[in-house]
Amino acid sequence: MPAEAALLAVESITKHFSGVTALSDVSLDIHPGEILGLLGENGAGKSTLLKILSGVMPPSSGRIIFDGADYAPSSPQDAKRLGIVTIYQELSLIPTLTVAENIFIGRAPVGSLGLVNWRRMEASSRDIIARVGLSIDPMTPVSALSVAEQQLVEIARALSLQSRLIIMDEPTSALTETEVQRLLSIMDRLRQDKVAIMFVTHRLEEASAICDRMTVLRDGRLAGHLDRDKGRPIQLPRIIEKMVGRAASELYARPAQRAVAGDIVLSVRGLRTVRDPEAPHAIVLDGVDIDVKAGEILGVAGLVGSGRTELARAIFGADRIAAGTITLGGKQIAPASPADAIALGIGLVPEDRKHQAIFAALGILPNFSVASLGHFSNGFGFMAERRERDALSGFRKMLSIRMASAEQAIEGLSGGNQQKVILARWLARDPKVLIVDEPTRGVDVGAKAEVHQILVQLAARGIAVMMISSELPEVLAVSDRIVTMRRGRITGEMPGVEANEEKLMELMALDSQDALGRDAEGQAR
């Protein structure tokens, strides 16, 4: 890197938690005007490192130098004062206050009487948010902003605090493709302004597109640093290899093509929904036709806002249907609630695991059996715990769920293992149709392949699997047949073997040439 001194230098940091080593001898550095990617699977030590840098806790040993001086923040506030701001996934804005109030929280400009000078606050806020390309009224309450806009407000606030280093923890996980592009271009602008950015992410494509360098952690140790190769983006296989310690080709390896000759199990015709005033952001389905056969995996590819999740929810009885028919095993059905759909033999692994699938504080056992309480209880309503435990341990083996005990709280498991418990929840019901929505979101790279294998196994057992995903490599890796969605409609269909990313992307984003062009750029290797 340039001869310029590093803004932040982490020198062989180690962190123990009562005897257990979470971080071991990790070093990295970051220069002004540089975007450093921090990558690693869950459990690699990223969050521990983040906590140390943001002042949540001190390292057990090692040294951090920031701007030429020893850096040992006593609290997150202290870190901020020193010029390092961390922007977490869970945004820290106060939703009921305005953008301006949030930016100036705790330091509002006051007039001679000690009262807030609103005019000045509004004007300065306008300048501050313009720096991140926002043109909203600073007097808008934050709750009225999209997640992406809120994130930009946080970045704007960080800049107004004269931050020299901004740490972004998974900033793109809740953004649409267009919003991601906007965020990346703002990061690029900040880079030109000599701000240093540490970009923590699971999304390798984005990291590859924007990062100057990457530091990869694995099992609490430094797996390596990656540099751009003559200015070209760091390539995904290199990153993946560092992250998992084996070659990327094993990860998205397409399973051998299976002969699928099943009957149509689920058939949807002319499915329409209407706008629900309680969920104004949901996409309206506009005449969707879809068939899923026994033993096949139907991949449903669509960008955020294409209606893919709404399709799943409508079939599952979670959202109201305005028109159209759903046929299951030759019989027309009209599930009015998830309970109805489940009783008919449909299962859904929802996209937002934390809010829609797991019972965080409860043990693995109740999380597993919640959808089949009838099956695991006797005629008097008492749980047949022996049977329940036996079933769980069967699935534990079958899906290789790594857990300590059936009583362990599910939130202690990694994302991949949580997802396996949710899959087991549905398998216990032996469903005819299993809908999985973003099955590997928040799942480690290594565990992704395992989840894919499981889906293939399930299809092989004759279950009709419908897999919704925005990750094209994933769709391509496991689907026997692929349909694409855009704006509440099906825009195309093709056998999995004939599909490739370009074809799918075209069908998913046809009417927005702009997004397509930019995406093609992002995909360039």
Added chain:
Amino acid sequence: MSIAEEQDQRGGVTIARLLMSFGPLLFLAALVIVFTVLKPSFIDPINLFNITRQISITGLIALGMTFVILTAGIDLSVGSLLAFCGMVAAVVAKGGAANTLSLSTSGTQGYGWFAALLAAVIVGAAAGGVQGLAITRLKVPPFVVTLGGLTVFRGLTLTISNGGPISGFDASMRWFGTGLIGPVPVPAIIFAIAAILCHIVLRYTRYGRAVYAVGGNAEAARLSGLRVDRILVSVYVIVGFFAGLAAFVLSARLNSSEAVAGIGYELTVISAVVIGGTSLFGGIGSVGGTVVGAALIGVLQNGLQFNNVSSYTQSIVIGLILILAVAFDRWLKSRVRR
């Protein structure tokens, strides 16, 4: 969170975890020891059984409240509902609302204790069901619905009784409040049986699993096929049932149903549940905890009284204990989570 941190949770903080399960129990034991040291007669079986009698009324309601709070709900109406159910029981027992203090059974045209008990629990359960429906159908938060209920049921009580008490029940009914089986007061036995049943329901039945699931994550429960609204209504039916049962026992004990009975009980009841470790955010808690919480409050009240501490001061102490108990719980959890 890293794997190392997960392991740390399992290995390093078992003591904190143990404390979390048994903290209230240890605190209860400590209180008993302190009060015994201060005044050895505190530990007399007579006094201890006295305490069980004292806690059984609010304890019964607290059992029902445990179900409600496990679903992240709250019921503020229980004190008023208790007065209302007590009045209903009295009217049924005496065959009218006339305030006649007659200790003999002859000459009255009442329907007997069983009808009175049945009326109290049915009215209680129905009132709870109506509130549950208001919560689920009208989508009004439980706090607001039951705050309204608190006023409504008190008003109904005063209307029936015209503001006064209805007194004088026959001996068979009074036995449920004042009787003894061996040395044990009947209300304490009722409370114990009810607690065991509630424990079994929550711990061993599919209904219990559903209650925890709804409280833990209502949306996930719905997407797992649980009929969330039905379960929510059911917990208010349960707490109403227990308010009715407690009303019957209280009326039997006092030989009178007072229009002003149960004022402030909701706070004692909620305190017992919360001190017992049930989370107001739902999904976490147990009947055992609630029993310990109720006992803790009972021992505290009795012990302070035993040492001639005024009831004013008692209020202050119990309030502070409530806050400390929750603060302690939080602190333990933060230690476990880190």
